[in-house]
Amino acid sequence: MNKELNPALQNDIENIVQIDAIPSILNIICRTTGMRFAAVARVTDEKWITCLSQDEINFGLNTGDELELKTTICNEIRQHTNPVIIEEVSKSDEFCYHHTPKQYGFQSYISFPIYRKNGEFFGTLCAIDPKPAKLDSREIKDLFILYTQLISFHLDAIEELNDLSKKLQEEKHIGELRETFIAILGHDLRNPVGTTRMCADILLQMELPEIGRRQANTIKATSYRMQGLIDNLLDFAKGHLGEGIKLELSDNKFALKKLLKQVSKEIKTVDTEHEIKLNIDLVDDVHCDINRICQLYSNLLGNAVKHGATNKPIITDILSQNGIFSIKVTNSGDKISDERILNLFKPFFTTNASNNKSGLGLGLYISSEIAKAHDGEMKVSSTDEKTVFEFSMPIKKVANIVYNQ
Numbered sequence: 001m002n003k004e005l006n007p008a009l010q011n012d013i014e015n016i017v018q019i020d021a022i023p024s025i026l027n028i029i030c031r032t033t034g035m036r037f038a039a040v041a042r043v044t045d046e047k048w049i050t051c052l053s054q055d056e057i058n059f060g061l062n063t064g065d066e067l068e069l070k071t072t073i074c075n076e077i078r079q080h081t082n083p084v085i086i087e088e089v090s091k092s093d094e095f096c097y098h099h100t101p102k103q104y105g106f107q108s109y110i111s112f113p114i115y116r117k118n119g120e121f122f123g124t125l126c127a128i129d130p131k132p133a134k135l136d137s138r139e140i141k142d143l144f145i146l147y148t149q150l151i152s153f154h155l156d157a158i159e160e161l162n163d164l165s166k167k168l169q170e171e172k173h174i175g176e177l178r179e180t181f182i183a184i185l186g187h188d189l190r191n192p193v194g195t196t197r198m199c200a201d202i203l204l205q206m207e208l209p210e211i212g213r214r215q216a217n218t219i220k221a222t223s224y225r226m227q228g229l230i231d232n233l234l235d236f237a238k239g240h241l242g243e244g245i246k247l248e249l250s251d252n253k254f255a256l257k258k259l260l261k262q263v264s265k266e267i268k269t270v271d272t273e274h275e276i277k278l279n280i281d282l283v284d285d286v287h288c289d290i291n292r293i294c295q296l297y298s299n300l301l302g303n304a305v306k307h308g309a310t311n312k313p314i315i316t317d318i319l320s321q322n323g324i325f326s327i328k329v330t331n332s333g334d335k336i337s338d339e340r341i342l343n344l345f346k347p348f349f350t351t352n353a354s355n356n357k358s359g360l361g362l363g364l365y366i367s368s369e370i371a372k373a374h375d376g377e378m379k380v381s382s383t384d385e386k387t388v389f390e391f392s393m394p395i396k397k398v399a400n401i402v403y404n405q
Contacts, residue, residue: 005047005049005064009042009044009047009049011162012042012051012122013042013049013051013063013064015155015158015159015162016040016042016051016052016151016155017051017052017063018158019151019154019155019158021150021154022040022051022052022151022154023052023054025125025147025150025151026038026039026040026052026053026054027054028143029054029125029127029143029144029147030054030056030127032140032143033108033110033127033133033134033135033140034129034133034134035108035110035127035128035129035133036055036056036057036129037053037054037055037056037057037059037061037127037128037129038053038054038125038126038127039051039052039053039054039061039125039126039127040052040053040114040123040124040125040151041074041123041124041126042122042123043069043072043074043075043077043078043121043122043123043124044069044078045069045078046069047066047069048066048067048068048069048072048074048075049064049065049066050062050063050064050065050066051063051123057129057130059104059128071099071100071103071104072100073098073100073109073111074111074123074124074126077111077113077124078113078121078124081113081121082113083110083111083112083113083141083144084109084110084111085109085110085135085136085140085141086101086107086108086109086110086135087108087132087133087134087135087136088107088108088132089101089106089107089108089109090107095109104128105130106128106129106130107129107130107131107132107133108127108128108129108131108132108133108135109126109127109128110126110127110135110140110144111124111125111126111127112124112125112126112144112145112147112148113148114148114151114152114155115148115152116152116155116156117152117153117156122152122155125144125147125148125151189226189230190227190230193223193226193227193230194223194227196219196222196223196226197219197220197223197224197227199219200216200217200219200220200223201220203216203219204216204217204220217269220269221269221270222270224266224269224270228298228299228302228363231295231366232299232362232363232366233362235362235366235369245292245369245370245373247288247289247292247373247374248289248291249287249288249289250287250288250289250290251285251286251287252285252290253282253284253285253286253320255290256282256286256288256290256293256294257280257282259290259291259294260278260280260293260294260297260318261278261280262294263294263297263298263301264276264278264301264316266298267298267301267302267305270302270305271305273310274304274305274308274310274313274314274331275313275314276301276313276314276316277313277314277315277316278316278318279315279316279317279318280318281318281319281320281321282318282319282320283319283320283321284320284321284323284325284395285320285395286320286325286393286395287395287396288325288374288393289370289373289374292370292373292374293327293370293374295366295367295370296327296366296367296370296371296391297316297318297327297329299363299364299366299367300327300329300364300367300389300391301314301316301329302363303329303363303364303389304329304330304331304387304389307331307333307334307387308331308332308333308387309331309332309333311332312331312332312333314329314330314331315329315330315331316328316329316330317330320395323394323395323396324392324393324394324395325376325392325393325394325395326390326391326392326393327390327391327392328388328389328390328391329388329389329390330386330387330388331386331387332385332386332387333387335382335383335384335387336380336382336387341380341382344364344380345364345365345367345368345378346365347362347365364378364389367391371391371393374393375393375394376391376392376393376394377391377392377393378390378391379391379392
């Protein structure tokens, strides 16, 4: 390849080289016409460049080699856009004194223009021979028309494929940068958030005026909210960076019940506008990752707080019986449309509601991934009266799982 070519021209030539059919096309042209040199040329207003050739006369042009543009008939074709067919130069009134046959020593010549799909001139499909050849027939013309169209089709397909590949690589790179950023951000935020909550706890143990106690409670509640966002960010980043959601399974229903109650208490601390009714009946032990299940519950309850009507209670029913463990969170409020229900568990999907402008759109997505990791499922139903999110999973013991995206 000519190193002096600009990247665009090099790319054009490389695209032609990628078309597997072209060597066969050049061979058929030589066999059909009896000519011993055939080539696909990239022709611009400055250059004539060989893309691919079949050379049986030692004309000496390989991929990337150039001819001086003004010495070629292809340059004239680029300007007037018509094919040129010469069966015998010495008998042609138009070309017997033309400088090109004289310079390159050929008697027969045929060249048809190649266009891109958008109509832009690309180059030519041409053939030459020092001996005369029978070329001016309908069959030969149709053959060149067919092959130039075929080359144009393949060229467009390769360019579209290359463009798509570049876009995918760019999107992949941007996605990797975003996820790495999320992972680093989430990790670096954990310590200051933990420190903030610890300071709020210390303040609440002191004798403070009522306004000070309210502010300390607000700081603590906000730290819980931030911790939830950070956990979701980290889980999302880990899933897409290959680490996945890891489960630490156990069967302690008493520890599970205690932590579920703690989650409800924390949500109540953050939100004072809703009444939260918690019903827990754990008859059977649940083989699960307690912390992950409580993270799922926190996301569902937090979602209900965001969207539930303030004059109606949020009802949570948590059961383990008959081989099934389930968490059902019910709130009143606006109905969720069927279209939005289809997207609720996708990452970064938000309802754009006025009470959810600060949301990242990861809570329900992470919840659904935790559900899958436990061999469970998430369901949602919504009417004008109520919206219900329900998680259910088998209580059976399952092999230790790492759920990867």
